[in-house]
Amino acid sequence: MTAPLRRAHFRIWLVLAAVMYAIFIAGLFARRTTTPPNPGLHWEQYR
């Protein structure tokens, strides 16, 4: 009775594994460098 559900589960995870790793790796490669610090700017003085 649960066999179709188990087959669906296996197929879902095969697809998800490929999709999620692709997104994760693409996200890692797309990482932007953070905004460089501006030495002339001192937030403290605006508080």
Add this chain to the structure above:
Amino acid sequence: MSVTYQAVGWNRTKKIYDGILAAGLAVYLGLFVGVGSLVHPNATAETLLIRGLGTAALLLLHVVLCIGPLCRLDRRFLPLLYNRRHLGVTMFMLALAHGIFSIFQFHALGNLNPLVSLLVSNTRYGSLADFPFQSLGFFALLILFLMAATSHDFWLHNLTAPVWKRLHMLVYVAYALLIAHVSLGALQSETSPLLAAMLGVGLTVVTSLHLAAANIERKKDAYVAACTIDNIPEKRACVVSCGGERVAIFKYDGKISAISNVCQHQNGPLGEGKIIDGCVTCPWHGYQYLPGTGASPPPFTEKVATYRTRIYGNQVLIDPKPLPPGTQVEPSVIQDAQPV
């Protein structure tokens, strides 16, 4: 008339389970905010809370997703499954708090409705680094809400188990959306490799466990539970209907063999006969077959189909696919039964 409704059937075990969960979360959030304020002294309390709640929800989602396959791989994890839905609802509450704080911090102070702002303020769908990742989290939260709202037995009974189960398999979609939400969101501006490493490890653990458990289930799928060993009298059979055919499963001399229930002579019910002189004997006219091969002893030439069998604990499983008549099948030995 109305359906009886009981919010939570509390008992001691559930209270302990939830107590450990609440204490664990309090410690995690306390440590996250405390250590975070030391490491990032410029970060506001709201920012630390948003990150703490988000990471706690994601961590808990990983735990929730690991419990199912762990239980299928090893029954010792079953106690974790007992109250899993409380973990799921707690995870949703954490994610909801993360979402509300985020919407308030990033979208509440403009001219647009905060929810509209969430969906339209960033439309750079073509850029990976600037992808509108908040929308992904929002849609994942909608799925988690649907699941949390229907997690009660009331919905399980009223939606029926197959519909409810399919609905709750949407958690896999929510998980994929959240992986994308973090990969294209927090990971983009995070300078420490810790978050990326933890996300990679979590993704690998969850994926591996699900595929391993599904693979084991797939191997078992060929076999179906037919009866228990105790159901079969010695040197007699239990007849089961399997794959549209009737199969006679015989127990003899500490072994189990399965053959077609239909005698080749006049379609007599072999399963109602017994084993005499080591041969299955048809109760109608005494035609005989060897239980291991389904073939009549020489010089006779009648043959019936045989079936592969397995024993798990006290359960007899058979492969519903019949083998060609007369095919030798090694009987399953009861003493060698695999533990459940």
